[in-house]
Amino acid sequence: MQDEVFTAVQRHIGAICTWRPLGQGCSNGLYRSQNDGGARVLRINAGAEAVPGVDRIREARLLERLQGFDWAPRIQGCDPAAGWLLMDWHGDSPAAPLAxxxxxxxxxxxxxxxxxxxxxxxxxxxxxxxxxxxxxxxxxxxxxxxxxxxxxxxxxxxxxxxxxxxxxxxxxxxxxxxxxxxxxxxxxxxxxxxxxxxxxxxxxxxxxxxxxxxxxxxxxxxxxxxxxxxxxxxxxxxxxxxxxxxxxxxxxxxxxxxxxxxxxxxxxxxxxxxxxx
CATH class of the missing domain: 3.90.1200.10 (Aminoglycoside phosphotransferase (APH), C-terminal lobe)
Incomplete structure (x- = not known):
């Protein structure tokens, strides 16, 4: 499934990417790519059994609604049925405590x-x-x-x-x-x-x-x-x-x-x- 998602995402953005795993997240698969289109983060969704209470369709619609807010992730693509979400790279987590x-x-x-x-x-x-x-x-x-x-x-x-x-x-x-x-x-x-x-x-x-x-x-x-x-x-x-x-x-x-x-x-x-x- 992972290779199929990579292929689908690259078709979506029209570019070949090298995806490197991110060392965070204990349910979904997270990957980062850096190419001419800028840094991106790809999430390959975990199965429903690993994330009780999650509704991928609900999330996709909400993320569309949130676009334009400074604090919202900038979404480049989302396919709940195929199991992936693509967004801009927004940086690392800030150090604790927050400044x-x-x-x-x-x-x-x-x-x-x-x-x-x-x-x-x-x-x-x-x-x-x-x-x-x-x-x-x-x-x-x-x-x-x-x-x-x-x-x-x-x-x-x-x-x-x-x-x-x-x-x-x-x-x-x-x-x-x-x-x-x-x-x-x-x-x-x-x-x-x-x-x-x-x-x-x-x-x-x-x-x-x-x-x-x-x-x-x-x-x-x-x-x-x-x-x-x-x-x-x-x-x-x-x-x-x-x-x-x-x-x-x-x-x-x-x-x-x-x-x-x-x-x-x-x-x-x-x-x-x-x-x-």
Whole structure:
């Protein structure tokens, strides 16, 4: 399949390329090419079993909608049926912690996409939870994993209601690129109209966003400080719980984690399934 994708992409751009693997990404295949047309990144999509919750058609339509925003990846081609996405090379991931200008660009990007209209389809969280129930039944700690899903649903009902908005669902430093003073957010395969608390949790956990910074986002502008703090606590627990379930469902290959960590994390999450508000 890989050679077929390379051939299809080269036909699309009208150029012969040499593709070199990128050492990042633990699900999709990522490759970089440098030729007369400029640097490009090719993603060869992983199978559906490796990326639960992903809808390639939804992603393709969303990326088309995002074109023109400074923080959006510049797409050169996309064929969900054939399993590939081609975009400009946008630079390496910035060093942690983000510099001041990078941080402000990230927060502005989230502000922009939270108010974006006509952003496509919504994610079906109940269907995702049911998918995990089927996938995880019978695994080690299977009963505990089902309890974890139930706790996720309970915490979902307790989150302060801020409505649904475009949500990236996978914000972390590895999904940011920095080049020539421009920050670009990539990897939109999980993005959909969804619960913005998930992006808030990612900003807090991966980028140490403060309550003041989060209160500047449109989704949370009307919340008082106590409600925002309580919601963030629950959202951060849910963020970790969904990540844990994801690793159980797709495996640990390429993650740097081992099964002992995953089992400990599962039990930790069950013990803290009702964060203090």
């Amino acid at each position: 001041g200008d990078q941080r402000q660009q990230l927060l502005q990007a989230v502000r922009d996409w939270q108010v974006l209209e006509d952003a496509g389809a919504a994610v079906d969280y109940p269907a995702l939870y049911d998918h995990y129930r089927l996938e995880l039944r019978g695994l080690p700690l299977g009963k505990a994993l089902l309890q974890l899903i139930e706790a996720l649903e309970t915490n979902w009902e307790s989150l302060p209601d801020v409505g649904h908005r475009l949500t990236h669902h996978d914000l972390h430093p590895g999904n940011l690129c920095w080049m020539d003073g421009r920050l670009v957010v990539v990897d939109w395969e999980y993005a959909a109209i969804g619960n913005p608390w998930f992006d808030a949790a990612a900003l807090a956990k991966h980028f140490e966003a403060s309550l003041v910074e989060l209160s500047s986002l449109p989704a949370f502008a009307d919340l008082d400080a106590d409600t925002l703090a309580e919601g963030l606590g629950r959202a951060c627990w849910m963020f970790d719980a969904l990540g844990c379930l994801w690793y159980w469902a797709r495996g640990l290959s390429g993650s740097g984690y081992d099964m002992a960590w995953l089992m400990r994390e599962t039990l930790r999450l069950l013990k803290t399934s009702e964060p203090a508000g």
